[in-house]
Amino acid sequence: MHKTFIALAASLLASPTFADTLIDHANGIQADVQSQVEHFSGLLVSDDGKVIRLLRDREPRPHAATVIDAGGRTLLPGMIDGHGHVMELGRDALQLDLVGTRSLAELQQRLRDYAAAHPDMKWIQGAGWNQELWPAKKFPTAADLDAVVPDRPVVLERVDGHALVANSAAMRAAGVTSQTQAPAGGEIIDGVFVDNAKHLINRAIPAPTQADMDQAFAKAQQILLGFGVTGVGSMSTSLDDWNTFRRSGEAGTLNVRLMVYLLGLDPLKTIPQPTPWLYNDRLRAIGVKFFADGALGSRGAWLKQPYSDAPNSTGNRLHSDAELRSLEDSAAAHGFQLATHAIGDAANAQVISTYEWLNGRYGTSRRWRIEHAQIVDCADLPRIGRAHIIASMQPTHQTSDRLMAEKRMGLDRLKCAYAWQSMLKTGAKLAFGTDFPVESPNPFPGLSAGISRQDMNGQPPGGWFPAERLSLGQALHAYTRGSAYAGFAEDRIGALEPGKWADFILVDRDPTKVDAQALARTQVLETWVGGKKVWSRAPSASPAERGQ
């Protein structure tokens, strides 16, 4: 009798008649497993935050304790950014923002204002400049910064994070003189430190305190949720970053689900193998991130043939084949997934070969990832699908890089560049993201570029290499199911399906009914994670827009 009573009570508690939340009258849209657009109008969510089922238009509604009327608004699964830098996003948002500066003079003016507004700051740090957007297209110099701030160290990162410019005070503090040689894989040009040379300056910057890091992470989460991003492949994560995520998890403030890729082998001394999911599937260390080359903008991408606009250079090769194999093998032997940055065609070929070799040792189910996979030699492209490699790509890099890439390489060598549709045709899995803060974490310009190969202003007309356009279903798939799969998380996130988390967003327009330029300007109204509203648009506010 006692047993029966308990069983009855338990069944009443679990019964949808007495609990659960029904989100009704929604214009629900998601990509199905075949990358087709699927429609639904209701979502039944359990009290523990998981999807019980989707409801179509004419299906009878089950009784639920709470009914939320979506009022016909468009409901999408939470977007998952396959490759972003979470702490940098928050840190940059608190630092001097140089995104969109149109000249050296504008950079200098913003630096002057920021220095005046932060008189007690010992080191001034900023990021986001891109000399390609300036009339002279020349790197800034130490002297350019000295002219504005002569007395305190100033360090300003380029938009792609692959170069920084330092003033004389920063170089003095770092012990860098005119005699200092750039390390292999790096360069020093008048106060600009490229790739491996950045370390010469960065090592002198005082480490942020725990409070600084908590503040930066809170800021990053707020920005991400405001753009409808509920999951992230957290790239290049340091131990300090990891500990910050853990503190947030312990405090119950972790809302964005993080699939963590540790930076190199060092953190493995503390985290020797992938962790289980923590904090209700909000945090997991799953992989290790390596680099094969630099970036195209700073001519650090490693190319098979010299740069069209620097005929003596093929970029920065960061590892010999044997070295890269050995690094990757060490991480793979610990059970980690691998995510390797490769931008140039030579770097991509090297990483593909490395993964082919690793498949021989570990089999083909480890989901090795190439981060960016931007410039691929057409001859190498089919090898990506054959080796079961995941292409983790960023559609807004294509629209931002297009003109620069043409200058660096010429159109002929770009036939298999940013080649999303060709990548899918090889059988490769595609995961979309932004590489924030390199680009804004806003997923909608990316979805728009994905279907149009055009920027937010519709350039170029007809789209850049338009055969690489995706359908809306394919683009949504890459931004949800694809990036979940890329993080071994497709059993819990990436789609609104029974048993998966109710991570979803309400937006102000229907992506199936607007053109690409309007899609890019989609605004998120509400963001829900695990069946709970964690962000909503304040009546006239907008999330911090960066980079677009």
Ligand SMILES: [Zn+2]
């Ligand atoms: Zn990155």
